[in-house]
Amino acid sequence: xxxxxxxxxxxxxxxxxxxxxxxxxxxxxxxxxxxxxxxxxxxxxxxxxxxxxxxxxxxxxxxxxxxxxxxxxxxxxxxxxxxxxxxxxxxxxxxxxxxxxxxxxxxxxxxxxxxxxxxxxxxxxxxxxxxxxxxxxxxxxxxxxxxxxxxxxxxxxxxxxxxxxxxxxxxxxxxxxxxxxxxxxxxxxxxxxxxxxxxxxxxxxxxxxxxxxxxxxxxxxxxxxxxxxxxxxxxxxxxxxxxxxxxxxxxxxxxxxxxxxxxxxxxxxxxxxxxxxxxxxxxxxxxxxxxxxxxxxxxxxxxxxxxxxxxxxxxxxxxxxxxxxxxxxxxxxxxxxxxxxxxxxxxxxxxxxxxxxxxxxxxxxxxxxxxxxxxxxxxxxxxxxxxxxxxxxxxxxxxxxxxxxxxxxxxxx
Amino acid sequence: xxxxxxxxxxxxxxxxxxxxxxxxxxxxxxxxxxxxxxxxxxxxxxxxxxxxxxxxxxxxxxxxxxxxxxxxxxxxxxxxxxxxxxxxxxxxxxxxxxxxxxxxxxxxxxxxxxxxxxxxxxxxxxxxxxxxxxxxxxxxxxxxxxxxxxxxxxxxxxxxxxxxxxxxxxxxxxxxxxxxxxxxxxxxxxxxxxxxxxxxxxxxxxxxxxxxxxxxxxxxxxxxxxxxxxxxxxxxxxxxxxxxxxxxxxxxxxxxxxxxxxxxxxxxxxxxxxxxxxxxxxxxxxxxxxxxxxxxxxxxxxxxxxxxxxxxxxxxxxxxxxxxxxxxxxxxxxxxxxxxxxxxxxxxxxxxxxxxxxxxxxxxxxxxxxxxxxxxxxxxxxxxxxxxxxxxxxxxxxxxxxxxxxxxxxxxx
Numbered sequence: 001x002x003x004x005x006x007x008x009x010x011x012x013x014x015x016x017x018x019x020x021x022x023x024x025x026x027x028x029x030x031x032x033x034x035x036x037x038x039x040x041x042x043x044x045x046x047x048x049x050x051x052x053x054x055x056x057x058x059x060x061x062x063x064x065x066x067x068x069x070x071x072x073x074x075x076x077x078x079x080x081x082x083x084x085x086x087x088x089x090x091x092x093x094x095x096x097x098x099x100x101x102x103x104x105x106x107x108x109x110x111x112x113x114x115x116x117x118x119x120x121x122x123x124x125x126x127x128x129x130x131x132x133x134x135x136x137x138x139x140x141x142x143x144x145x146x147x148x149x150x151x152x153x154x155x156x157x158x159x160x161x162x163x164x165x166x167x168x169x170x171x172x173x174x175x176x177x178x179x180x181x182x183x184x185x186x187x188x189x190x191x192x193x194x195x196x197x198x199x200x201x202x203x204x205x206x207x208x209x210x211x212x213x214x215x216x217x218x219x220x221x222x223x224x225x226x227x228x229x230x231x232x233x234x235x236x237x238x239x240x241x242x243x244x245x246x247x248x249x250x251x252x253x254x255x256x257x258x259x260x261x262x263x264x265x266x267x268x269x270x271x272x273x274x275x276x277x278x279x280x281x282x283x284x285x286x287x288x289x290x291x292x293x294x295x296x297x298x299x300x301x302x303x304x305x306x307x308x309x310x311x312x313x314x315x316x317x318x319x320x321x322x323x324x325x326x327x328x329x330x331x332x333x334x335x336x337x338x339x340x341x342x343x344x345x346x347x348x349x350x351x352x353x354x355x356x357x358x359x360x361x362x363x364x365x366x367x368x369x370x371x372x373x374x375x376x377x378x379x380x381x382x383x384x385x386x387x388x389x390x391x392x393x394x395x396x397x398x399x400x401x402x403x404x405x406x407x408x409x410x411x412x413x
Numbered sequence: 414x415x416x417x418x419x420x421x422x423x424x425x426x427x428x429x430x431x432x433x434x435x436x437x438x439x440x441x442x443x444x445x446x447x448x449x450x451x452x453x454x455x456x457x458x459x460x461x462x463x464x465x466x467x468x469x470x471x472x473x474x475x476x477x478x479x480x481x482x483x484x485x486x487x488x489x490x491x492x493x494x495x496x497x498x499x500x501x502x503x504x505x506x507x508x509x510x511x512x513x514x515x516x517x518x519x520x521x522x523x524x525x526x527x528x529x530x531x532x533x534x535x536x537x538x539x540x541x542x543x544x545x546x547x548x549x550x551x552x553x554x555x556x557x558x559x560x561x562x563x564x565x566x567x568x569x570x571x572x573x574x575x576x577x578x579x580x581x582x583x584x585x586x587x588x589x590x591x592x593x594x595x596x597x598x599x600x601x602x603x604x605x606x607x608x609x610x611x612x613x614x615x616x617x618x619x620x621x622x623x624x625x626x627x628x629x630x631x632x633x634x635x636x637x638x639x640x641x642x643x644x645x646x647x648x649x650x651x652x653x654x655x656x657x658x659x660x661x662x663x664x665x666x667x668x669x670x671x672x673x674x675x676x677x678x679x680x681x682x683x684x685x686x687x688x689x690x691x692x693x694x695x696x697x698x699x700x701x702x703x704x705x706x707x708x709x710x711x712x713x714x715x716x717x718x719x720x721x722x723x724x725x726x727x728x729x730x731x732x733x734x735x736x737x738x739x740x741x742x743x744x745x746x747x748x749x750x751x752x753x754x755x756x757x758x759x760x761x762x763x764x765x766x767x768x769x770x771x772x773x774x775x776x777x778x779x780x781x782x783x784x785x786x787x788x789x790x791x792x793x794x795x796x797x798x799x800x801x802x803x804x805x806x807x808x809x810x811x812x813x814x815x816x817x818x819x820x821x822x823x824x825x826x
Contacts, residue, residue, distance in 0.1 A: 036476065042473075043469070048473075055456065056461050059456050064453045064777065098512070101666065101667075102691055133664045133666055137661075137664030138662070140660075141555075231691075232694070233694070234691070250547070250550060251547060252518075252546060253541075264542070278543065279513075281643075283643070283644070283696045283697050362476065367674055367675050
């Protein structure tokens with residue numbers, strides 16, 4: 001284990017971390033090392049009171065008047081504008097609505113319908129399942145459409161005049177690989193195709209510059225690095241130049257120009273409004289709002305730097321401290337091409353993951369053999385990473401993971 | 414005002430009300446007469462603690478483990494099974510997911526796709542806007558489909574071999590008229606069409622017997638009489654005989670047979686599962702769960718009887734106590750054909766509504782001239798209705814509504 005960092009060195013890194021104070025914005029269970037904020041972000045300290053206010057002072061006391069009095073009706077637009085600076089979008093290019101899956105549905109259909117002479121939804125095999133499934137459902141729904149998957153390294157070359165939309169996840173949920181948004185967007189545009197980015201594993205943890213990359217569309221998740229709570233509402237982005245050109249197929253009343261006129265005929269609202277559908281989920285919006293507060297005053301450049309520092313330390317720990325334990329690094333070694341989680345393959349990843357959880361180090365497992373460890377710049381410390389590595393080393397050295405109890409299967413994340 | 418009830422008589426009716434104790438299950442602001450539970454149900458007394466537990470003990474402390482440990486992943490199915498008895502459905506025929514608008518989208522598309530040789534979505538003009546808008550969006554999306562609207566009295570005769578799906582709202586949001594589900598369903602089936610019922614203004618307030626009526630599909634809202642909170646998740650129903658035959662176009666990962674296998678190819682789950690799409694909104698689910706608790710031990714026959722008793726009293730009050738004030742009853746007089754709200758037309762309905770709200774009687778306005786007063790059997794009392802009528806009479810007799818301040822427009826409900 002020569003060369004592996006000491007606890008004191010990790011603590012020194014934390015002392016120099018400009019984001020260290022932000023950990024206090026979260027409630028983290030005593031003694032737990034939580035490396036799963038890429039699946040479900042931790043609870044912000046301010047969230048319980050915020051949600052309670054929405055429930056008691058707003059819903060309970062002001063009842064229906066809260067739609068105006070407490071800005072409920074504006075929540076999708078207001079929260080979208082708060083997310084926009086985290087992803088390099090204009091404030092009027094992002095709204096919060098529905099789930100990531102539903103937003104993928106709206107945007108892929110919109111992209112296909114806007115280009116009736118292009119038949120293909122192009123993506124990579126092994127993309128996050130809901131992205132693939134939604135695309136497949138659309139191909140079944142719309143006559144003549146198809147989903148084509150090619151390995152991500154061949155995507156740029158595969159885009160052609162038949163490509164309606166390229167759909168990619170910016171940071172891969174399993175491998176942690178981060179794609180080059182600028183060059184892939186340029187490749188799509190060179191062939192006249194639209195591109196849709198899934199930012200679920202990016203937003204709040206890695207740099208994203210949608211406008212700078214000239215991206216067309218994006219979706220993302222509210223409950224990972226945005227700390228919006230389980231099943232938080234998701235967001236979607238459409239470049240301003242495409243507003244009015246892309247049409248959501250889900251023409252619910254919240255996307256209408258004047259929903260409270262209660263007219264019989266649909267007429268889409270301005271800007272992003274037509275990508276709203278039903279009544280917004282206010283309790284989820286309140287929690288997401290509090291989650292976004294955890295980014296108040298935070299420099300995204302510092303978030304990026306911290307993410308890279310944490311993941312570099314974790315990779316070093318796995319490769320140095322746990323050398324010989326049978327792990328293979330899945331996540332790219334170049335920090336510019338990885339997101340904020342580190343994945344390692346191991347033939348017994350499931351049991352190892354369970355053994356770690358039993359010892360208070362919470363990562364997660366992705367079939368068939370990936371142990372995934374998420375690093376949330378706002379609350380994960382270098383000391384957390386150091387202690388997690390030590391625990392992994394212990395579990396591997398003692399072969400504690402061989403306890404048959406850990407083989408039991410009940411994965412949900 | 415001869416013949417109009419006295420306060421003592423209203424109180425006597427309350428004393429004999431078998432549901433009177435259930436009012437204590439709700440937090441109602443002191444001094445407010447809330448007649449808008451048909452738009453946003455009142456806050457159940459148990460909800461704040463239930464939501465706080467989901468936020469703090471579950472999300473905050475148990476984090477990602479809560480998906481299994483606290484049954485988050487089962488919430489859509491579990492809550493669906495709780496709603497089922499309120500609408501005469503089998504426990505495995507209802508799930509909670511997304512918004513009413515999104516659920517309408519899934520089911521109308523499914524119905525159209527299942528019957529490719531039938532082109533028409535048949536509904537009534539003046540149906541709730543989102544129902545009409547969603548249908549119009551689908552007609553734009555799917556080649557050869559169209560929306561046809563005919564007055565509701567002519568619907569049965571208009572169903573023909575070209576009708577893919579008849580979509581109707583069981584209790585009309587504006588008029589309060591309740592349709593004959595059994596006969597209209599039979600009329601649809603006689604012509605080989607499917608029928609979809611929107612139960613948003615029915616569920617929890619009036620008798621609904623989906624299985625008894627042989628209904629095919631239904632959707633409904635969680636935030637009205639179910640007291641699930643603002644923007645609560647909605648529900649959808651598909652008759653068991655149609656499971657596997659109707660396919661949701663929104664093939665998100667939660668509808669997959671094995672979502673946590675993370676496979677590349679969509680394969681629908683069993684039963685209602687394919688009508689799930691994205692990750693369920695857990696905070697909204699927790700609040701809806703507490704809302705459903707307000708029905709524990711409640712007889713739906715008593716709910717129906719109370720609803721009719723309250724609305725009969727309100728109609729009598731408007732017609733007797735407020736005679737000459739210019740109101741026209743919009744809601745049907747026959748209790749078997751009305752829901753649980755009473756609507757009256759008045760040329761100055763907006764100002765009257767605002768004047769009443771200023772005096773603590775909260776109803777709502779529906780353009781262009783309807784004052785809508787909702788009666789929630791679990792918490793509205795006959796005394797509430799009596800006091801509301803007296804306030805309406807005062808506002809009309811003194812012409813208090815003529816205050817120009819009440820003409821200002823800011824309606825959102």
